[in-house]
Amino acid sequence: MAELIEQLKNPVWYSLNETHKRFLVEYDGVRFYDQEVCTFGSFFDASKTEKAASQYIKTTDSFFFVSENQIPIIDETKIVLERKIDGCQMVLNKLPEVSITDDIVLLTNEYIDEVYDLIWLVMPGYYRRRTFEMGNYYGIFKDGKLVSITGQRMQTNLFVEVSAVVTHPDYTKRGLAKQLIAHTTKQILKDNKKPILHTNKGNLAIPLYQKLGYELTRDMNWWMYRKI
Structure with missing residues (x-):
């Protein structure tokens, strides 16, 4: 290996x-x-x-x-x-303590359509319904609907990629993505794997990822x- x-x-x-x-x-x-x-x-x-x-x-x-x-x-x-x-690729150095104040749900197959619709609302173009099969997805519900998610995408026996970090526009700036990234990262660490993520250079979310212990490591071009 x-x-x-x-x-x-x-x-x-x-x-x-x-x-x-x-x-x-x-x-x-x-x-x-x-x-x-x-x-x-x-x-x-x-x-x-x-x-x-x-x-x-x-x-x-x-x-x-x-x-x-x-x-x-x-x-x-x-x-x-x-x-x-x-x-660019970011790799976790050390996850800081993050307060989890919302209920985070492991999303089962019954939520595939809701996950798909939310991702296409915020980031249209790439996600497919069967992308859900690549790893675990976690979500936060508000007012009876799924409003924020994170997922797992590429992975091996040594690393797991955090992906699909998406929040409905009506529910941003409430710390939901921060909680979900921290939760997903913890689940990866429990499996003794290295959490990583990918994003585009200049993404406004990079400072958030850095606050959560992720460090820029290399270019990764698409x-x-x-x-x-």
């Missing part, structure tokens, strides 16, 4: 090698998630991405290659780069491609 530091350099690859192996779709050494679950791809050898991407794009309209510093190669007659997200 690869060491943690190596896994964090290519989190999609190692997630599909371990915990998420059941979601693996592979073309000549380039790894993708089943597009019904997540549209992330990963590689070590960029020379293989052209053919692999041309195969994978037959199953979906768009996808991401996730890479620390390598540039994928694509067939520009079939695929276009829609945009590149300059992202190349979004679309079928022509």
